[in-house]
Amino acid sequence: MSMNAKESVLERYSEGAKERQESLCCPVSYDAGLLAMLPDEIIEKDYGCGDPSRYVQPGDVVLDLGSGGGKICYMAAQLVGKTGQVIGLDMNNDMLALARKYQAEMAAQLGSDCVSFVKGHIQDLALGIDALDEYLQAHPVNTHEDYAALKSWETAQRNDKPLIPDQSVDLVISNCVLNLVDDHEKQHMISEIFRVLKPGGRVAIADIVSDQPIPENLKNDPELWSGCISGAFREDEFLNEFTAAGFSAVSYDKWDAEPWQVIAGIEFRSVTLTAVKPETGNNQASDRCLIYRGPFAAVVDDDGQTYVRGQRVNISEATRKLLVNPAFNNGFIDLSAPGNEIPASGCCSAGKSTTPKSSKGGCC
Ligand SMILES: C[S@@+](CC[C@H](N)C(=O)[O-])C[C@H]1O[C@@H](n2cnc3c(N)ncnc32)[C@H](O)[C@@H]1O
Known part of the structure; x- marks a missing residue:
């Protein structure tokens, strides 16, 4: 210039x-x-x-x-x-x-x-x-x-x-x-x-x-x-x-x-x-849960976490806010949204995909 x-x-x-x-x-x-x-x-x-x-x-x-x-x-x-x-x-x-x-x-x-x-x-x-x-x-x-x-x-x-x-x-x-x-x-x-x-x-x-x-x-x-x-x-x-x-x-x-x-x-x-801008301080895995809806076989976020199409994944609150931010288009289904709360006991280990449980919104 x-x-x-x-x-x-x-x-x-x-x-x-x-x-x-x-x-x-x-x-x-x-x-x-x-x-x-x-x-x-x-x-x-x-x-x-x-x-x-x-x-x-x-x-x-x-x-x-x-x-x-x-x-x-x-x-x-x-x-x-x-x-x-x-x-x-x-x-x-x-x-x-x-x-x-x-x-x-x-x-x-x-x-x-x-x-x-x-x-x-x-x-x-x-x-x-x-x-x-x-x-x-x-x-x-x-x-x-x-x-x-x-x-x-x-x-x-x-x-x-x-x-x-x-x-x-x-x-x-x-x-x-x-x-x-x-x-x-x-x-x-x-x-x-x-x-x-x-x-x-x-x-x-x-x-x-x-x-x-x-x-x-x-x-x-x-x-x-x-x-x-x-x-x-x-x-x-x-x-x-x-x-x-x-x-x-x-x-x-x-x-x-x-x-x-x-x-x-x-x-x-x-x-x-x-x-x-990512949140800091609440990166602990929680009972938050989401599913990558596709259309690809899998996607990887900026932290290297892989989301396989159709598999439930347990994530931190910070990641949930990032991936399911209502302001932006995204390929994720938020299973922790109101009405979909997971039981207090939780059910998945951090970042691990699991098989569905019968309870509504549960990770496993
Ligand atoms: C293309 S116009 C867009 C104006 C407005 N956003 C709009 O939608 O009509 C660019 C504007 O940015 C301002 N601008 C350009 N460079 C800037 C800078 N480095 N810092 C602050 N303002 C700047 C100009 O004065 C001008 O008002």
């Missing part, structure tokens, strides 16, 4: 906040019921490529990375209900102004002021840009000593007053933004997503992926970069980066068969990646 490309992202989305930019629009079908309350201007200035609002559950604290005009935030606000909260994060003043323009009107309609917008970089969720600007106003950087003081202040700020604190979010969503971050910062960006999620928290990221490596000449084209093309993850690397960061159940929940664009023979298409 060239310096030009960074500036071009800021410029292009400032223009996009003022006038609708056709070239940035990727066709998406949203839930019309959730759009009904939104102002036309917010619906028009839509630069997303998917609909991560589908993954929001009541009570969630949701963080929308690169929230733009706030469309997905205002849709999510209708789903989190009175106990939830939605935080939109963007680095662009004009986009933030557009999103905030309707904040009071939306709060009145929702009957709750559960949406807020903050200024930050999605690759550095601990450092708020407003706080940074305030520091720089008071302490202009002219010498290397000033620069060292700035770096110390940033470290202290990230530790003591993080913009988005550790383990504070249930669901991180994003709509067509991760591709805009410099390739060198993408890995850190994903580790930041992991940091802010609560154990058991989820991600639902709509973004553009490529089917082949993207050559440097395309990456250095500011128009293609800011247009959500040349910064795209390659389709296999997108999944691998989330797995490497510690996420489980990483999958493409949505995959557009038709590419959005084909440039230099490379297909660029919209996908939605979903994943879960």
